[in-house]
Amino acid sequence: MTLPLDPVMRFGVMTDMPTRARVRRTTELADRLGYDSLWLGDHLAFTQPMLDPLLRLTYAAAFSERLTFGTAVYLLPLRHPGPVAKQVATLDHLCDGRLIFGVGVGGEFPQEYAVAGVPLNERGARLGEGIDVLKTLWTGETVAHDGRFYPFSEVCMEPSPVQPGGPPIWCGGRSDAALRRAGEKADGYVSYVVTPDMFATALDTILAAAERAGRSVDRFGTGHLFFARIDDSYERAFEVANALLSARYDMDFTRATERYVALGRPADIAERIRAYHAAGVRHIIFDCVSPDDEREEQRIRFAEEVIPLLKGL
Numbered sequence: 001m002t003l004p005l006d007p008v009m010r011f012g013v014m015t016d017m018p019t020r021a022r023v024r025r026t027t028e029l030a031d032r033l034g035y036d037s038l039w040l041g042d043h044l045a046f047t048q049p050m051l052d053p054l055l056r057l058t059y060a061a062a063f064s065e066r067l068t069f070g071t072a073v074y075l076l077p078l079r080h081p082g083p084v085a086k087q088v089a090t091l092d093h094l095c096d097g098r099l100i101f102g103v104g105v106g107g108e109f110p111q112e113y114a115v116a117g118v119p120l121n122e123r124g125a126r127l128g129e130g131i132d133v134l135k136t137l138w139t140g141e142t143v144a145h146d147g148r149f150y151p152f153s154e155v156c157m158e159p160s161p162v163q164p165g166g167p168p169i170w171c172g173g174r175s176d177a178a179l180r181r182a183g184e185k186a187d188g189y190v191s192y193v194v195t196p197d198m199f200a201t202a203l204d205t206i207l208a209a210a211e212r213a214g215r216s217v218d219r220f221g222t223g224h225l226f227f228a229r230i231d232d233s234y235e236r237a238f239e240v241a242n243a244l245l246s247a248r249y250d251m252d253f254t255r256a257t258e259r260y261v262a263l264g265r266p267a268d269i270a271e272r273i274r275a276y277h278a279a280g281v282r283h284i285i286f287d288c289v290s291p292d293d294e295r296e297e298q299r300i301r302f303a304e305e306v307i308p309l310l311k312g313l
Contacts, residue, residue, distance in 0.1 A: 003280070004219050005222055006222070010036040011303075012223075012286065013030045013038055013299055014072065014287035015030075015038060015039070015295075017040070018049065018051060023059050024063050028064070033304070034307075035303065037283070038057075039102075040071060041053065041072060044115055044116060045109055045115060046109065047249065047250045054087050054088070057071070058090075067098065069095050069098060070285075072102045072172070072285055074103050075104060076104075077106075077127045078118060081133040081134050081137075082152065088134070089157070089166065092162050096162060097167075100221065101168070102170040102223070103130075103169060103170070104173055104178070107120065124181070129148060130150065131186070133145055133147070133150050134166060137155075138160055138161050138165060140157070141156065143156070169185070170186060171186040171188070172190050174191070174193075179202050179206050180206075180209040182206045183205070183206040183207065184212075187219075187220065189202065189206055189220070189222055190221075190222075191224045195259065196281075200279040203222070228262035229289045229290055232265070233264065237263035238257060240289070241261050241290075242254055245257055267309060270309035277310075277313050
């Protein structure tokens with residue numbers, strides 16, 4: 001058995017879209033530039049202000065008839081999966097089935113779990129059971145669930161999503177437990193702060209877990225949250241990116257910037273993407289590590305100067 005990867009390389013944009021005007025402008029720009037998708041992250045409490053991703057994606061869906069929308073990643077253990085199943089099914093209808101639901105556990109900010117009333121040490125188990133609940137409710141049939149966290153008796157949630165069985169669920173995470181979960185339950189894997197070699201190793205772990213679970217997967221999605229900054233030199237790109245990432249995560253990000261961020265001229269960025277493609281990535285989610293007033297320019301440059309260098313993939 002091998003993981004059946006998408007034969008087409010796709011490119012998305014990771015964004016924040018903090019206002020109504022920015023939602024519209026960012027969505028229309030991504031559409032016009034030919035990106036394939038638009039993505040948002042999720043936190044209840046973060047080092048910087050962050051709005052709810054499902055609400056923003058619902059609004060964004062009104063401005064594109066083509067883009068796929070995704071979460072990278074939605075912290076499902078912070079919520080009961082029943083209401084989330086309804087919200088995501090609704091979004092799937094409003095974007096005509098152009099939705100990828102990326103989920104993960106987070107955990108970098110324990111106060112998020114405190115404010116949600118969820119024990120931090122239960123987050124992995126809750127995510128695994130939550131995925132089961134989503135897939136069960138999305139069948140559109142009368143179903144029940146006998147689980148540790150989310151038991152319920154017979155219920156039929158309608159309408160079911162536009163996509164049969166629901167939107168594809170992509171799992172994030174780097175731990176062995178997270179990778180096993182992706183192999184056992186998910187329709188794809190979306191990585192974050194990993195090298196190409198780490199990504200390839202992760203896919204091996206995911207495949208082994210899928211085989212042990214006796215799963216048969218028609219297509220397995222693979223995405224990577226790709227931190228990058230285009231600039232005239234590596235040194236200049238590093239200076240800007242490292243300062244921003246250190247502020248974003250409230251820590252010294254120097255070693256991580258050196259290891260995980262693509263920096264420099266368009267050809268340098270394209271070379272790094274080729275390495276991820278060789279490791280199995282088929283959906284690059286471009287997170288431009290730049291000041292707010294430069295992000296639009298970076299997205300334009302990535303679309304016009306980097307993606308054309310990758311036409312052979």
